[in-house]
Amino acid sequence: HSRAWRVAIAGASNDALANYAPLGFKSLYLGDEAVISPSEFSLDGRAIRKVRQSVSRLRKGGYEVRVLSTADADEALKRELRVVSEEWRGNWPERGFTMAMDALFLYPDTVLAVAVGPDGSVGGFLQLVPSPASDGYSLASMRRRNNTPNGLMEYLITESVSWAREHHVVELSLNFAVFADFLRADGDAGRWTRAFRWFLLKCDRLFQVERLHSFNRKFFPHWRRRYFCFERWTDLPLAGLAYLHAESLLTPPGPWVKTPDLAAR
Numbered sequence: 001h002s003r004a005w006r007v008a009i010a011g012a013s014n015d016a017l018a019n020y021a022p023l024g025f026k027s028l029y030l031g032d033e034a035v036i037s038p039s040e041f042s043l044d045g046r047a048i049r050k051v052r053q054s055v056s057r058l059r060k061g062g063y064e065v066r067v068l069s070t071a072d073a074d075e076a077l078k079r080e081l082r083v084v085s086e087e088w089r090g091n092w093p094e095r096g097f098t099m100a101m102d103a104l105f106l107y108p109d110t111v112l113a114v115a116v117g118p119d120g121s122v123g124g125f126l127q128l129v130p131s132p133a134s135d136g137y138s139l140a141s142m143r144r145r146n147n148t149p150n151g152l153m154e155y156l157i158t159e160s161v162s163w164a165r166e167h168h169v170v171e172l173s174l175n176f177a178v179f180a181d182f183l184r185a186d187g188d189a190g191r192w193t194r195a196f197r198w199f200l201l202k203c204d205r206l207f208q209v210e211r212l213h214s215f216n217r218k219f220f221p222h223w224r225r226r227y228f229c230f231e232r233w234t235d236l237p238l239a240g241l242a243y244l245h246a247e248s249l250l251t252p253p254g255p256w257v258k259t260p261d262l263a264a265r
Contacts, residue, residue, distance in 0.1 A: 008239035009229040025229040032180035034221035036172045038165035054151025062118030065159035070110040080122045088143040113160045123148040126156050136171035177213040
């Protein structure tokens with residue numbers, strides 16, 4: 001405040017609101033974090049059959065998943081993972097500032113789940129970082145090559161959950177689904193709720209809001225609400241713009257974004 005700065009918190013948990021409110025913070029619902037409990041997760045049952053089929057298809061296709069720490073990854077593997085990451089991103093900027101830690105090989109105790117194809121090449125990978133809020137891990141990066149079979153990410157997540165169960169990990173946090181409550185609204189919802197859901201679906205082509213939410217729902221996670229907190233209602237427009245900029249949602253795609261030089265890597 002002495003420097004005329006205002007404070008906002010993105011991704012605040014429901015429990016944290018009780019601490020922010022006495023300090024004068026307002027709050028708005030931002031979305032839901034999808035959390036899997038490895039001890040409860042199962043591929044049994046009709047409801048999750050599509051994920052089970054994806055896992056079976058990838059295994060029959062000769063794919064396997066190797067889980068290792070970043071410290072155990074040699075330079076050749078790191079180089080290949082960087083190429084996969086750049087191919088997946090293309091011209092799009094890195095996104096996910098609030099609920100993700102996407103920088104590769106930077107954080108201590110990071111775990112990599114790497115999908116290796118029948119020819120020995122990397123088809124995709126996940127990066128899992130320890131969660132400071134629980135005895136668990138958070139999905140930080142999710143990358144794949146363009147020519148890999150459908151269902152590779154489902155296979156990677158399922159194998160990561162199996163690894164987490166074997167290592168007594170309490171929970172595995174997946175992606176953050178923005179405004180998930182509105183996306184789950186049905187025809188009985190209020191007019192404004194249905195109108196906002198329509199708007200979110202129209203934005204899906206650019207921001208993949210519904211696609212990410214639908215992907216999370218495949219695993220039947222627990223939904224943990226997250227909030228955007230700010231000091232004054234008049235701060236909301238500027239704080240909202242700052243949040244969108246931090247998430248790289250205001251960065252223009254296409255020729256304005258420099259394409260990484262894959263050959264240089």
